[in-house]
Amino acid sequence: MLVGPVGFEPTASCTPCKRAAPALWPDNEKIIRDLGILVYMIWQILFVIILVLLGSAAYAGIQGAPWVPTWKRDMKRVGGLLGLQPGEKFVELGCGNARVCRHLKQQQPQADVTGVELSILQYGVGWLQNRLAGSGVKMKLENAFKHDLSEYDALYVFLMPETYQKIRPKFEAELKPGARVVSYVWPIPDWEVMKIDELEGAPKLYYYER
Numbered sequence: 001m002l003v004g005p006v007g008f009e010p011t012a013s014c015t016p017c018k019r020a021a022p023a024l025w026p027d028n029e030k031i032i033r034d035l036g037i038l039v040y041m042i043w044q045i046l047f048v049i050i051l052v053l054l055g056s057a058a059y060a061g062i063q064g065a066p067w068v069p070t071w072k073r074d075m076k077r078v079g080g081l082l083g084l085q086p087g088e089k090f091v092e093l094g095c096g097n098a099r100v101c102r103h104l105k106q107q108q109p110q111a112d113v114t115g116v117e118l119s120i121l122q123y124g125v126g127w128l129q130n131r132l133a134g135s136g137v138k139m140k141l142e143n144a145f146k147h148d149l150s151e152y153d154a155l156y157v158f159l160m161p162e163t164y165q166k167i168r169p170k171f172e173a174e175l176k177p178g179a180r181v182v183s184y185v186w187p188i189p190d191w192e193v194m195k196i197d198e199l200e201g202a203p204k205l206y207y208y209e210r
């Protein structure tokens with residue numbers, strides 16, 4: 001189909017118009033072809049981005065646990081058990097979108113709160129929510145197994161039981177004496193639990209001190 005200046009519609013029967021078309025009107029076929037290439041390229045870029053986001057979420061799921069959030073009502077229980085004090089340093093390993101971190105920082109604004117997350121998708125969402133809320137929570141895009149734990153006074157984890165088994169030697173090697181650890185749903189294997197927080201119909205919370 002030919003497209004011309006407004007008010008001048010060439011008809012299919014207008015042979016002179018057709019002949020003059022290359023000079024008077026843009027090459028529509030070329031524009032359509034270029035647009036097609038552009039749409040294809042944008043789709044390919046989006047596809048790669050989606051693949052990377054989903055791939056890193058899947059990788060984190062295999063490395064430690066898939067993303068399942070701590071229940072909202074249980075965040076208060078976590079805060080109560082940890083009892084963060086002003087100036088203390090806290091870390092959540094596998095923080096997802098950092099909602100627990102934000103809750104704890106709100107409860108104790110003088111504490112230094114860090115969330116470590118391996119999935120780019122969860123990290124990105126959490127980073128944005130922290131920014132929008134001006135929460136003051138720090139986030140690190142990192143494998144929990146590589147994050148140095150020696151500075152922290154308190155730590156929270158909600159990962160898979162087999163991950164607790166694997167990460168336990170790191171806790172034992174790096175956490176300072178007296179550091180408090182709370183785990184959600186599952187206990188840390190072979191550790192002596194100091195307190196179990198139970199609530200009807202809700203997962204258990206396990207409290208430890210190094």
Ligand SMILES: C[S@@+](CC[C@H](N)C(=O)[O-])C[C@H]1O[C@@H](n2cnc3c(N)ncnc32)[C@H](O)[C@@H]1O
Pocket residue numbers: 057060061063064065066067068069070092093094095096097099100116117118119122142143144145157158159
């Ligand atoms: C069960 S979810 C818990 C999310 C958050 N802690 C909460 O309670 O709402 C586990 C999170 O840990 C992340 N994760 C798994 N393995 C990890 C690892 N090795 N290092 C850092 N994050 C990890 C997952 O991407 C997921 O977001």
